[in-house]
Amino acid sequence: MKTQRGEDRREKILQVSEAIILQKGFSATSIDDILDGAHITKGGFFYHFAGKGELARALVERYLEEDAKLFDGLAARAAELTEDPLQQYLLFLNLLAETMENLEDVHPGCLVASFTYESQQMDDTVKALIAESMLRWRQSFRDQLERVTAHHPAGEEISLDELADMLSAVIEGGIILSRVFRDKMALVRLIRQYRNYIRLLFAGAGPWDAR
Amino acid sequence: MKTQRGEDRREKILQVSEAIILQKGFSATSIDDILDGAHITKGGFFYHFAGKGELARALVERYLEEDAKLFDGLAARAAELTEDPLQQYLLFLNLLAETMENLEDVHPGCLVASFTYESQQMDDTVKALIAESMLRWRQSFRDQLERVTAHHPAGEEISLDELADMLSAVIEGGIILSRVFRDKMALVRLIRQYRNYIRLLFAGAGPWDAR
DNA sequence: GGCAATACTGTACCGGCGGTACAGTTATTA
DNA sequence: TAATAACTGTACCGCCGGTACAGTATTGCC
Numbered sequence: 046m047k048t049q050r051g052e053d054r055r056e057k058i059l060q061v062s063e064a065i066i067l068q069k070g071f072s073a074t075s076i077d078d079i080l081d082g083a084h085i086t087k088g089g090f091f092y093h094f095a096g097k098g099e100l101a102r103a104l105v106e107r108y109l110e111e112d113a114k115l116f117d118g119l120a121a122r123a124a125e126l127t128e129d130p131l132q133q134y135l136l137f138l139n140l141l142a143e144t145m146e147n148l149e150d151v152h153p154g155c156l157v158a159s160f161t162y163e164s165q166q167m168d169d170t171v172k173a174l175i176a177e178s179m180l181r182w183r184q185s186f187r188d189q190l191e192r193v194t195a196h197h198p199a200g201e202e203i204s205l206d207e208l209a210d211m212l213s214a215v216i217e218g219g220i221i222l223s224r225v226f227r228d229k230m231a232l233v234r235l236i237r238q239y240r241n242y243i244r245l246l247f248a249g250a251g252p253w254d255a256r
Numbered sequence: 257m258k259t260q261r262g263e264d265r266r267e268k269i270l271q272v273s274e275a276i277i278l279q280k281g282f283s284a285t286s287i288d289d290i291l292d293g294a295h296i297t298k299g300g301f302f303y304h305f306a307g308k309g310e311l312a313r314a315l316v317e318r319y320l321e322e323d324a325k326l327f328d329g330l331a332a333r334a335a336e337l338t339e340d341p342l343q344q345y346l347l348f349l350n351l352l353a354e355t356m357e358n359l360e361d362v363h364p365g366c367l368v369a370s371f372t373y374e375s376q377q378m379d380d381t382v383k384a385l386i387a388e389s390m391l392r393w394r395q396s397f398r399d400q401l402e403r404v405t406a407h408h409p410a411g412e413e414i415s416l417d418e419l420a421d422m423l424s425a426v427i428e429g430g431i432i433l434s435r436v437f438r439d440k441m442a443l444v445r446l447i448r449q450y451r452n453y454i455r456l457l458f459a460g461a462g463p464w465d466a467r
Numbered sequence: 468g469g470c471a472a473t474a475c476t477g478t479a480c481c482g483g484c485g486g487t488a489c490a491g492t493t494a495t496t497a
Numbered sequence: 498t499a500a501t502a503a504c505t506g507t508a509c510c511g512c513c514g515g516t517a518c519a520g521t522a523t524t525g526c527c
Binding site: 069070071159163166176204208216219221222224231235242246 | 282283365374414418421424430457
Binding site for chain 4: 468469470471472473474475476477478479480481482483484485486487488489490491492493494495496497
């Protein structure tokens with residue numbers, strides 16, 4: 046017997062705490078910080094979450110879902126717009142780059158990266174969720190790449206897992222560079238470079254078209 | 257009038273605190289944690305550093321220097337072993353990958369990334385040092401890439417800054433993946449993928465040699 | 468060897484934070 | 498309208514990060 050209002054405020058707590066944690070880090074984020082932003086009292090917070098640890102778990106779970114939703118959505122849109130699997134993946138990357146370009150500000154940061162650099166604070170459940178998250182990304186990108194290779198044999202032998210992981214790495218690294226340089230385009234440009242690598246691998250050094 | 261012992265113990269504090277911070281994060285790292293590892297008392301710590309903030313500054317400065325030393329060293333070794341600028345850069349990347357492969361354990365983490373995800377804790381001096389660090393990496397890689405383009409025109413127009421930044425991003429992202437997967441080879445494989453991109457760009461889709 | 472300067476040790480203290488407890492109040496749903 | 502969910506408000510505690518400083522040991526130099 047849950048109320049809508051309850052769910053909304055719980056969600057608000059998650060939103061606010063994620064934003065603060067990405068700026069200050071998990072440990073440096075006090076519960077009081079969250080209370081201010083979420084317009085809730087300490088009692089209210091502890092009504093929803095047993096403690097900070099459970100907040101972390103809920104945050105990663107939520108991040109996992111929303112992130113998968115984003116990637117799947119972009120991949121689906123790409124699949125609607127073109128038939129060829131290679132063009133689909135290249136389009137997916139362009140859509141991803143555009144999404145990052147359309148952010149109002151620099152990318153707020155990745156919770157997985159943030160928690161990874163505070164991993165000793167996290168219990169095993171959270172660590173497992175983080176690993177699961179990364180594996181999902183790999184799986185998602187790899188699925189698309191497998192369809193590519195079925196129709197476009199690469200000019201050379203190449204590990205699709207590595208190519209998939211490379212996108213994860215480029216995104217994670219790109220987010221860091223964007224934050225350091227305070228320039229959201231840093232991430233965008235890096236995604237496009239990765240896209241160019243894919244293009245070279247599967248479409249050869251053909252004309253610079255089909256962007 | 258400084259003593260050797262003083263310098264040594266200060267260095268010990270920096271070593272220990274860097275290792276702990278990369279595991280737990282800066283904020284979660286208590287001074288007591290550092291004292292245990294460095295075999296020093298609280299008073300001794302505060303003799304060397306005015307507070308935790310100045311420790312952060314000293315850590316980044318030290319990281320900046322040691323990192324530059326590593327990259328410059330590898331680039332110099334590569335320059336000794338071959339004449340051709342492209343081969344130099346490809347060799348540099350192989351040396352870098354080998355260095356990461358020869359680590360006894362997973363890469364301990366990058367202080368720049370760690371602090372970036374706790375940036376609100378850091379004062380402006382530290383933030384400036386972090387940005388300087390990233391710019392140095394770009395400069396270092398870009399220098400090598402410029403020599404490449406002088407002798408090997410790329411098959412297409414390409415931004416060398418972006419290519420340089422891509423290596424930074426691949427390393428940062430690769431470190432995160434390595435930590436999440438607890439597999440030091442993740443970083444190694446990603447560096448080699450970046451290397452392959454460079455090869456495709458400048459040497460064309462030639463035979464898979466010159467590794 | 469002795470004296471400065473350096474490099475600490477030991478102790479005491481404080482405020483803040485995470486977490487708890489719980490009694491009372493408002494909102495939502497059956 | 499009764500029961501339950503969803504809080505507010507307050508008071509409290511123990512721990513710990515951070516600070517300060519007075520005293521002690523170690524080192525370098527003449």
